[in-house]
Each structure stands twice: as C-alpha cells, then as structure tokens.
Amino acid sequence: MFLAEKGLAPESHDISIAKGEQLKPEFRAVNPRATIPVLVTDTGCVLTENLGIAAYLEAHTPEPALMGRTADEKGLVLMWNSIVEQQGGMPIAEALRNTHPAFSDRAIPGPDNYAQLPELAERGLARTQAFFTLLEERLRESPYLAGEAFTLADISAFVFVEFARVIQQRIPEENTASLAWYKAIKARPSAQL
Incomplete structure (x- = not known):
C-alpha cells in the first residue's frame, strides 16, 4: 500500500x-x-x-507525505506505527504462528526453528481483541491514527486488521469509528492491489 x-x-x-x-x-x-x-x-x-x-x-519520494510533515506529525506517525505493530501485529502473528500447521517448528521468523506454544496463540487472540478496542478509542478522537491525515500508521493498522482474518478475528460490529475508518481505507486504490 x-x-x-x-x-x-x-x-x-x-x-x-x-x-x-x-x-x-x-x-x-x-x-x-x-x-x-x-x-x-x-x-x-x-x-x-x-x-x-x-x-x-x-x-x-516525499509526496504524498505518509510519515508526517512537521516534527509533531512525524513523531505521532512513528509512535502510532509502533503501537499498532506491538499491540496489533505481534498478537496476530503470535496467534497464527503458534497454531497454523505451516508454522510447525517455525513459530518465530528467521532462520532458526522454534516450537509452537499454544499459550501464545491464546494470548494473541485476547490481545487482538484489545487491539480492536485500542483502535476504536483512538479513532473516536481522530479521523486517522496519527491525526488528520492518512499515514503509514493507518496502512500498518489496516494491514493488521486485514491479516486478523487468518485467525478469524474481525473488528467488532459495535466499533463504529473503526469500521468507518476501515471502510474508507478499504476504498482507497492502494487497498485494491
């Protein structure tokens, strides 16, 4: 994207x-x-x-700016990108990599083999729900994660929300701000690829 x-x-x-x-x-x-x-x-x-x-x-390629323009914006983009990677990407990956047969003995990326741990999958599923709550809280305050403009943080969060489907997790129906944000991003040409 x-x-x-x-x-x-x-x-x-x-x-x-x-x-x-x-x-x-x-x-x-x-x-x-x-x-x-x-x-x-x-x-x-x-x-x-x-x-x-x-x-x-x-x-x-500085335009369009996807990582902020001002010092504050740049800091917010990187902050929110880090939050969504840690609070969204990590738990979703833990749930997938610790349950899916394709990742048997490959539960951690990289060249070394690591066994799957079912407890990490359970924790990952619970943390994914917490991630959806975090998104909803933020998106009730702001149209995009890092403020008024679409940025890398939104791309990362959108990709993780999409990826959550592989662990059968979706944005809850009551999370109306998140669903509106998701629908708007899903309509972007970059999300159609």
Whole structure:
C-alpha cells in the first residue's frame, strides 16, 4: 500500500513463507536473516524492516507525505506505527504462528526453528481483541491514527486488521469509528492491489 500511495512500482518477487522460500539459499543470499519484506535500493543497499523501507521510500519520494510533515506529525506517525505493530501485529502473528500447521517448528521468523506454544496463540487472540478496542478509542478522537491525515500508521493498522482474518478475528460490529475508518481505507486504490 505504501508503494501504491507513492505511485511506485519497483520490480518485485513473491516469497512464500508458508512454503519456506525465505529459507532457500537464493533468498538468504539477499537477506541472511531469512525475513521479509526486503527492499534492495538502486545503490544495492539491502533494507529488511518495514519501518526502514518506509523511511527510505519517504525520503526517495516525499509526496504524498505518509510519515508526517512537521516534527509533531512525524513523531505521532512513528509512535502510532509502533503501537499498532506491538499491540496489533505481534498478537496476530503470535496467534497464527503458534497454531497454523505451516508454522510447525517455525513459530518465530528467521532462520532458526522454534516450537509452537499454544499459550501464545491464546494470548494473541485476547490481545487482538484489545487491539480492536485500542483502535476504536483512538479513532473516536481522530479521523486517522496519527491525526488528520492518512499515514503509514493507518496502512500498518489496516494491514493488521486485514491479516486478523487468518485467525478469524474481525473488528467488532459495535466499533463504529473503526469500521468507518476501515471502510474508507478499504476504498482507497492502494487497498485494491
């Protein structure tokens, strides 16, 4: 979504985590840590984390600004992005990676094998519900997570809400502010890809 919002369409390659393609030697030659996403810049710099990739793209293509314009906005975007990664992305990933058969002995991203822990899946499901409550509280105060403008924080939260479907979790019907926010973002061309 970030790329689409910026109007960028770099060469891309699909890497299936479920098939373990991130563990193949060809991919590990690019990223030895065996995680995705990865962006290789025009100068050959390898960036492997969402935030690093987003910061690079924001500097490379500043408009539209998706990481804030003022010092306050930039701080709020990074703060809310961190909150949604920790309070939304992490619990959803814990629930999925600790229950799905494709992640048996692969419960943590990277090159090492780790067993699934059912307790983490249970905690992840409970924390996902808390994430939906957190979103609702914030979106009753503000049209977007970091303020008045659509930003990286909204993209991250939207992606996690979408991803929560794999663990059979949805925004509760009574969370009307979150559902309106979700519907507006879902209608954006970048969400159609």
